[in-house]
Amino acid sequence: MPLADRLPPDCPAIQIKRLLDELDLRDVRELYEDHGGIAYDPKCLLGVLLLGYTLGVYASRQMEDRCRFDLRFIHVSGRQTPDYRTLARFRRRIEPVLERLFAQVLKKCLQAGLAPLKLGALDGTKLAANASQLRRFLTKEADEEASDPDARVMKGPHGFVRGYNVQALVDTEHGVVLSAQVSNAANDYAQLEPTLQGAREALGEVPECTVADAGYESAQNLETAETLGTEAMLAPKDDSALFWTAVSDTEVVCPMGQPLEYLGTFIGSHGHQVDRYGVKGCASCMFVSSCCGKTARRTLRVAQGVSPVLPVLNAHRCRSPEGRLAMGARKSTVEPLFGHWKSNKCFSRFHLRGLAGARTEILLLATTRNLEVLQSALAALFWRLLGRLGRIQLPKRQLSGPASA
Numbered sequence: 001m002p003l004a005d006r007l008p009p010d011c012p013a014i015q016i017k018r019l020l021d022e023l024d025l026r027d028v029r030e031l032y033e034d035h036g037g038i039a040y041d042p043k044c045l046l047g048v049l050l051l052g053y054t055l056g057v058y059a060s061r062q063m064e065d066r067c068r069f070d071l072r073f074i075h076v077s078g079r080q081t082p083d084y085r086t087l088a089r090f091r092r093r094i095e096p097v098l099e100r101l102f103a104q105v106l107k108k109c110l111q112a113g114l115a116p117l118k119l120g121a122l123d124g125t126k127l128a129a130n131a132s133q134l135r136r137f138l139t140k141e142a143d144e145e146a147s148d149p150d151a152r153v154m155k156g157p158h159g160f161v162r163g164y165n166v167q168a169l170v171d172t173e174h175g176v177v178l179s180a181q182v183s184n185a186a187n188d189y190a191q192l193e194p195t196l197q198g199a200r201e202a203l204g205e206v207p208e209c210t211v212a213d214a215g216y217e218s219a220q221n222l223e224t225a226e227t228l229g230t231e232a233m234l235a236p237k238d239d240s241a242l243f244w245t246a247v248s249d250t251e252v253v254c255p256m257g258q259p260l261e262y263l264g265t266f267i268g269s270h271g272h273q274v275d276r277y278g279v280k281g282c283a284s285c286m287f288v289s290s291c292c293g294k295t296a297r298r299t300l301r302v303a304q305g306v307s308p309v310l311p312v313l314n315a316h317r318c319r320s321p322e323g324r325l326a327m328g329a330r331k332s333t334v335e336p337l338f339g340h341w342k343s344n345k346c347f348s349r350f351h352l353r354g355l356a357g358a359r360t361e362i363l364l365l366a367t368t369r370n371l372e373v374l375q376s377a378l379a380a381l382f383w384r385l386l387g388r389l390g391r392i393q394l395p396k397r398q399l400s401g402p403a404s405a
Contacts (some may be wrong), residue, residue, distance in 0.1 A: 047076035118380035120207030126156035154186035179365035188215035213377035219302035241315035
């Protein structure tokens with residue numbers, strides 16, 4: 001009996017094997033070199049990795065064991081039994097081509113109508129590196145050798161962690177991952193551009209609108225998003241921009257209709273040049289005491305060279321009914337994705353060391369996530385079609401023979 005007949009129709013092993021037969025794997029085959037010993041088909045090795053990251057099996061030794069005794073792994077490996085060293089070397093070797101593989105799976109999701117690219121949700125999370133657990137007992141030199149040299153100490157949801165900053169851009173319609181990036185920068189401020197750029201490289205376009213939390217909010221990021229072709233809604237850190245009103249693409253006014261004027265440039269808290277704007281006629285306004293206070297007048301600060309209209313429009317968009325709905329969609333899509341990886345997939349730390357290793361694992365997780373979405377959509381379509389067939393009234397069968405009296 002074929003192995004496929006012994007597996008349920010919704011088994012991920014069947015879908016992965018079918019998908020690998022449809023994908024263009026020339027890049028993977030070009031990277032794969034036979035260094036002696038038994039040669040394994042790179043398509044089978046890739047299938048083992050994808051199935052492992054789908055089922056939460058990350059250690060190469062566990063994958064080797066599964067290829068011998070688990071029917072799902074035996075099916076995707078074509079009954080081959082690669083050892084853990086072969087799997088570990090292959091996982092390191094395919095890092096340069098994983099982005100193109102991720103793009104191929106992503107395009108299949110688009111063809112199935114699972115990512116309309118109307119609204120994309122952006123967020124980040126911190127994951128611990130594969131560092132030594134004996135750090136406190138080691139000297140500084142030994143610690144650098146025993147731990148991940150590319151990892152950085154950064155603040156996570158449960159305190160400080162030595163690891164990486166993971167970014168994901170998710171389509172809010174069905175939860176398809178449009179872009180997944182990894183960096184060792186602690187803040188999210190500089191991650192908006194590379195994450196959006198990753199989606200553009202994979203698809204040739206970005207979502208019509210991108211929503212993110214206050215960690216990404218800056219006039220420079222708003223300008224970057226506009227340049228890349230997406231309307232950004234970045235949650236404002238405070239309500240200062242709501243005080244102003246944009247009356248055109250170039251002009252901002254105060255509640256009394258006085259135009260905003262350039263006051264000067266200074267060095268901001270992060271060492272960047274910041275332009276400051278304000279209203280020069282505040283002293284003659286009758287509402288100056290209630291509007292500006294007794295010691296200082298209201299000003300608007302943006303990155304040097306960036307239009308002050310952008311943060312004002314962004315603040316009002318986020319406070320609009322459509323903006324509040326978009327913020328809610330962000331919380332129900334990209335944040336559950338990270339929870340799914342950490343809790344359901346038990347991926348709370350990386351298993352490979354180095355920035356390249358972390359990027360390999362995140363791309364594998366993002367690819368398998370899109371495979372799960374694709375499989376769920378196909379299963380839902382199957383049951384809908386089956387339900388429609390059940391509601392069709394078939395004509396009653398006419399019995400032959402003489403009519404009864």
